[in-house]
Amino acid sequence: MASSIPSTMKGVIINKTGGTEVLEYKTDLPVPSPGEGQLLVHNDFVGVNYIDTYFRTGLYPAPHIPYTLGREAEGTVVKPGTGNQFGLKEGDRVLILNESTYAEYTAANAAKAIKIPSFIKPKVGVAAFLQGLTALTLIREAHKVAKGDWVLVHAAAGGTGLWLVALLKATGANIIGTASTKEKVELAREAGAQHMINYSHEDVKAKVMELTGEKGVVAVFDGVGKSTFDLSMDCLARKGSLVSFGNASGAVPPVTIARLSAKNARLMRPTLFGYIATREEFEHYVNELFGLIESEGIEVRVHETYPLSEVKRAHEDLEGRRTTGKLLLDPSK
Numbered sequence: 439m440a441s442s443i444p445s446t447m448k449g450v451i452i453n454k455t456g457g458t459e460v461l462e463y464k465t466d467l468p469v470p471s472p473g474e475g476q477l478l479v480h481n482d483f484v485g486v487n488y489i490d491t492y493f494r495t496g497l498y499p500a501p502h503i504p505y506t507l508g509r510e511a512e513g514t515v516v517k518p519g520t521g522n523q524f525g526l527k528e529g530d531r532v533l534i535l536n537e538s539t540y541a542e543y544t545a546a547n548a549a550k551a552i553k554i555p556s557f558i559k560p561k562v563g564v565a566a567f568l569q570g571l572t573a574l575t576l577i578r579e580a581h582k583v584a585k586g587d588w589v590l591v592h593a594a595a596g597g598t599g600l601w602l603v604a605l606l607k608a609t610g611a612n613i614i615g616t617a618s619t620k621e622k623v624e625l626a627r628e629a630g631a632q633h634m635i636n637y638s639h640e641d642v643k644a645k646v647m648e649l650t651g652e653k654g655v656v657a658v659f660d661g662v663g664k665s666t667f668d669l670s671m672d673c674l675a676r677k678g679s680l681v682s683f684g685n686a687s688g689a690v691p692p693v694t695i696a697r698l699s700a701k702n703a704r705l706m707r708p709t710l711f712g713y714i715a716t717r718e719e720f721e722h723y724v725n726e727l728f729g730l731i732e733s734e735g736i737e738v739r740v741h742e743t744y745p746l747s748e749v750k751r752a753h754e755d756l757e758g759r760r761t762t763g764k765l766l767l768d769p770s771k
């Protein structure tokens with residue numbers, strides 16, 4: 439296999455930050471060489487995540503320019519590097535959490551790569567990986583959700599939102615979700631959200647209070663950010679947790695901590711990587727996620743698999759709120 443690795447590849451880079459016009463599709467990027475603790479992976483499918491748009495716009499600073507976007511992929515190990523390979527070898531089908539996956543090949547950190555079990559079909563692994571792990575760690579660690587808890591999930595028909603709904607359902611929580619269209623409301627309901635609110639025209643706080651007997655929810659999972667922060671605070675129960683984990687509508691402005699005292703509330707701003715920093719933590723949550731996909735029969739929704747050359751359309755659809763579930767890129771096209 440190693441001998442068939444080309445010297446150049448397709449990929450998407452940014453040379454500056456901005457709108458989707460800064461996404462540059464290239465067909466002559468150098469194929470990277472795997473170094474210490476890395477594996478060279480040929481990517482079959484690449485996950486699109488909202489964080490990719492933050493690096494593109496500059497909300498999160500890119501570590502260097504030019505920079506190849508992307509945070510996860512599914513593919514095959516084509517060449518091991520040196521050092522600890524965590525038991526992975528050439529020919530293994532793997533999922534990787536690594537930067538620079540908007541490309542045909544990625545020199546991936548072996549510590550954040552895992553072999554795909556045979557029961558996980560193509561596309562399903564990468565459609566589950568970053569967003570499923572995020573949802574799982576949020577409900578296990580940011581706020582440990584118990585059976586019967588009332589929780590609120592914003593953007594419940596989105597990629598991470600549908601994972602939160604599926605995993606909260608498996609936990610036995612009472613799920614209230616929000617979404618902006620009738621179709622999204624229906625989709626999240628089908629995924630397991632017992633109560634859905636269309637936050638483009640319904641009074642979310644009034645409905646949450648009515649459903650919870652005026653108590654509020656013990657946790658809000660809020661990846662929308664700026665536009666929902668105040669609403670999320672309003673929907674919390676006494677001693678509740680506001681888990682603010684993203685900025686789809688923009689970054690949340692600085693918060694005065696005294697606001698938390700009204701309800702003895704907890705405010706969290708976690709990232710997935712803070713929960714899977716060690717190999718042990720990573721394997722623990724990946725195995726739990728794979729196990730739940732199998733035992734719960736979780737349906738993974740792929741919105742569309744875009745050719746890599748159409749990456750601009752993928753970002754425009756995601757930022758334009760036109761998607762549900764997971765967006766994938768096919769780096770061969």
Ligand code: NDP
Binds near residue numbers: 618619686708711
């Ligand atoms: P989604 O598929 O959820 O897409 C974003 C959704 O947010 C939209 O579909 C839309 O749903 C909703 N939304 C509300 N307001 C806006 C707005 N002004 N512009 C765009 N979208 C809006 O994306 P992801 O699942 O990839 O990410 C969801 C959130 O989770 C992001 O904030 C992301 O950064 C965060 N995240 C954080 C992680 C972490 O480690 N902390 C890891 C993974 C994701 P609707 O139309 O129903 O309102």
